[in-house]
Amino acid sequence: MRRRAFKGIAADAAASFISRNNDLHGYWAIGKLHSLAREHSTTKILIELLGRLPEALSEFASIAARYGSMVETQAASKALTIRSCKIEVEFDLPKTQQCLVGETGFICTVTIVDDRGQAWSHDASGCSRPHDPKRELRSSRVRGEVQAR
Numbered sequence: 001m002r003r004r005a006f007k008g009i010a011a012d013a014a015a016s017f018i019s020r021n022n023d024l025h026g027y028w029a030i031g032k033l034h035s036l037a038r039e040h041s042t043t044k045i046l047i048e049l050l051g052r053l054p055e056a057l058s059e060f061a062s063i064a065a066r067y068g069s070m071v072e073t074q075a076a077s078k079a080l081t082i083r084s085c086k087i088e089v090e091f092d093l094p095k096t097q098q099c100l101v102g103e104t105g106f107i108c109t110v111t112i113v114d115d116r117g118q119a120w121s122h123d124a125s126g127c128s129r130p131h132d133p134k135r136e137l138r139s140s141r142v143r144g145e146v147q148a149r
Helices: 005-018 029-039 055-077
Strands: 044-048 082-093 104-114 119-128
Touching: 005 029, 005 055, 005 082, 005 104, 005 119, 029 044, 029 055, 029 082, 029 104, 029 119, 044 055, 055 082, 055 104
Parallel strands: none
Antiparallel strands: 044 082, 082 104, 104 119
16 A cells, blocks of 8 residues: 555544534534633644543543544554654634634644654644633534433
8 A cells, every 4th residue: 555645544634623523522622622722821732642641631532532543443444554643733823714703723733653754744724713612502412411402
């Protein structure tokens, strides 16, 4: 299998990660990460998918495990080996024409390091605002919880 398949795996992970379907406890994970970045007075969040998360990111352990598994499964299906994989999201970038009022730009970079030490990356961008449960509707996909209407 061609090694540049890592680039496609990174692109798939980045597109999925920034999608509105990537939720944490029923809320968009990007918005929750944006809130976390603001709480810690930073603009960047780094999530190691195949390693141990720092305490500040413990709430995101299920997401790290899901994306780590997704990347490993895709690589294994192509007979490729991964040494490491990380997702870095940078917030509070300049607004684009797509951003709504109160939103700022963000960029999500997925980097996969293969068994030879070669890094393969892909960027995906969008607009977000910090999570605010007063403004947002919770997803109906939340398992084991009844949604109040």
